[in-house]
Amino acid sequence: MADPVPSQAAVPADSGVSSSDMLFFYQRLLPFRQIFQWLNHSPKPSKDFTMREFAYEYRTGAYQRYNSFSNLEEFKKSVVQANPTRFEVGAVYSVNPKERKRLPKQALKPLAKELVFDIDLTDYDEIRTCCSGTDICKKCWRFIQVAIKILDAALREDFGFNRLIWVFSGRRGAHCWVSDARARCLDETTRKSIVEYLDVLGSRLNRQGKNLLSLKRPFHPHVERSFDLLKNEFVDIILKEQDPWNTSSSEPSDKSWEQVETLLSYVPEKPLQEELRRKWKLQTSVSTSMSKWEDITVIAKKILKHQNQVNALNEAKKDIILFYMYPRLDIEVSKQLIHLLKSPFCVHPSTGNICVPFDPHHNLSNNEEDDDYGFNPTNAPNLRQLQNEIEVWDVRRVNRDSSQPLEDGESEADKRISEYEKTSLKPYVEYFQKFVNNLLKDELKDSGKRGRDDDTLEF
Amino acid sequence: MFRQVKRRTAGRRNFEGTYTPRNDLPNHRLSFYDVPPTEEITLEQFESWAIDRLKILIEIESCMARGRSFRETETAVRPLLQKLLPLGTWPVNNNSQIDELKKDYYSHFILRLVFCRTEDLRRKFVRNETVLFKIRYNAMQPKEQHQFITNHHDKLPWNYIDSDEKLALFDQLFAATGATVKSALAAESDGQITTDQLRAHFRNENFIKVPFEKITSLVATRLVLLKLGYGYVPSTLQLSLLALEFQELLQRDLLRTFQSIPRLEEDDRLLPLLNHLGQNFASMEYDPAFSADPSLVSDINAASVTTPAITNHYPLCAKHLQTNMIASSHLRHEGRQQLSLFLKGIGLSVDEALKFWSHSFTSGPHAMTPERFNKEFKYNIRHTYGLEGARTNYKPWDCARILLRPLPGKNEYHGCPYRDLSVDALTTQLGEMGVGAVDMKGVLNDVERKDYTVACTRVFEITHNVQAEHIGHPNLYFDRSRQLERAKTETA
Structure with a gap:
């Protein structure tokens, strides 16, 4: 890969996140210890950490792979020194990645990595109406929320994984890291099979003109469970909020009509299709997605004669719901063992948002408005905001110090406060810490078991 | 450790003759x-x-x-x-x-x-x-x-599930594997199986429970029920496990x-x-010689690969890639990989390749700046020639490989046109290559049977008016075509 370009002249990036902002973040805020524990799986540095690949992306666009560190201090020191725009986490190798040049090429074999998933709203561009490209809002984030529900259920119930965490990707998506020991040592074929299992919409989406899902009936239990999750939200998310088939404005966009055609392509029975198309083309006043959805049932009652046809229509409706809401996955990321993914708690270089781990079921921020909503990406901790919070906190302390001198003990306690605790990053770091602690407990149990097994083998 | 030692001695005994x-x-x-x-x-x-x-x-x-x-x-x-x-x-x-x-x-x-x-x-x-x-x-x-x-x-430590577990999961097992078992039964008995018959069969079906890592293909196709890391495999699907x-x-x-x-x-x-x-x-495999005949290779350079004198020898996949790249001044990653390795295989040197790619990407209506090309794509081209990163001297892709790669999405042109293009688009393209209406039918028949390489070989035979061996590599198509042309000019 390209050679590193260590000179970090203070060239302001297009983003507004300057290299000095980043340096500040790495020196004072990024929870290195927690990340170290998460990847290390034990209190003392283990191979899981020391043979792990990290990659740096620099302001210049240069990308430096195969960094590895022997302990937490070296990890932090190196990141601070290199001051990359972000760093990514790769696989654990059979040898130390940074020593690869001294070793024969075959020696560098990837052994393990968390199973990862990446959902990105850009993959929803064909169906979302509120935003496109890199923009997101609270409406389209709901796609990510249902996607998370579905994947979370499948990973836990079907595959039996427990230690998984969702991380905001900083702009318009979310990553999932599955850290169970069993998940980490999956080979690529198995990873691929998991992805294909989850990728219900499949590559059919890519092939033009073939939208039909051809899912077998009865649905596989995973598809059935996903459908049950989706059907409850379909009315809110698709019919009310996204309203993709709305053609009521005086000059409806081509995209709405395209969407209407997509909708019609799912409708079985040509006469029914024709009738619906005719009705909708003629409608000049209000024609929302909700009314169109109801039209299908109403007109079907007039046109369809046989129970078979009605059943087919009902099945088609299920397909439509799945097509419009089932998670769209970036499958390449999950398949490859050596694929790198941005570490949790990095800063998104263009938005300044922190890639915080979040709880899909529960709002962690102090913003009460989001309690009903869950994680709200538009309110995610942002580097600027964190800097202000630290400033405010420090000023407050200075004021307090000067007004009423503190007891020694208290100021000691004060000093032990980590910088992140002064900011809105705090609940996210604590959430992550809890996740890591549970993971460490598992590992300890496993290694205990392993140790005993070894003993019995010895004698 | 202990187990290994034991096995080793067991093996040794083999050779010492105590083994009968x-x-x-x-x-x-x-x-x-x-x-x-x-x-x-x-x-x-x-x-x-x-x-x-x-x-x-x-x-x-x-x-x-x-x-x-x-x-x-x-x-x-x-x-x-x-x-x-x-x-x-x-x-x-x-x-x-x-x-x-x-x-x-x-x-x-x-x-x-x-x-x-x-x-x-x-x-x-x-x-x-x-x-x-x-x-x-x-x-x-x-x-x-x-x-x-x-x-x-x-070798086959298959765990049969007990009837309690089966009863508890019955509906889910039925939903996940019913169709598969049904078609297997229908094939055996040469007749229709009613849902009631199928349910009755399910009550006697012996399911085994296997860690999902052992049954990747069944997981990928969602053919079995998964529960907490185990797949439930009916007897009809046990072959893939074997x-x-x-x-x-x-x-x-x-x-x-x-x-x-x-x-x-x-x-x-x-x-x-x-x-x-x-x-x-x-010898069944075609290995594109990097030491291709120098007299044939010498005229391959950045300028000539866009001329008909060379492109006439391209198989449809390469033609499809190059035409679309020139039209849109861009090519997505998979396509870049496929085309640049093909070009490497026909003898385009790395310097000429860089010229060719940078010219194609930086001219035309959707051109990018030379800076962007150098920053984002130069590395990629050099990588295919084994000059960057792992320094692997990558071989041009053969048809089997091309057919195994992910299908092209929107604005992507890699893959095999015989498989990926619609019948209409394919007919037009082949028409341009000189395939007549009568022959077209044969080609489309091959395509329908999914014999994509057979279709391609047939097109080669039609356009070159020869009998050809089966072609399973785009570069083989190119090389044969040029050899034929040279043979013709020599006799002329």
């Missing part, structure tokens, strides 16, 4: 080939048995390269098996049949010696032998299949054979034979 060869060795028509044969055979037998088996493996390989499905491969290979490696009927009962089984057993082990030498050969051998194993298992009666599984209980077991054992054993080959290398009777057999297999 299993008398029942070739007593089953299907085998994991887990005990090497120890009797003597003649050199002629050694060679002719190996060649017969090789012919079958070659047929399997070529079916796979043409993207045939397992069923189609099965139909193609069965008659050949009957001729070259028949196994008689079950149960095994006469001496001539024992000889057939012996031939099967020995030829397998001889070919292990041939194919254990490189990673590539090992992978191919394992793949083809596994297909053969599956074909044979499918040909057996359920009773014989069942016996095979009971005989190998040590095949996997077979594959893993063979992989492991081949590596062991490879490690012990040095001890055999001293034998000058067998070595030439083995080498000869290995070449037979390798």
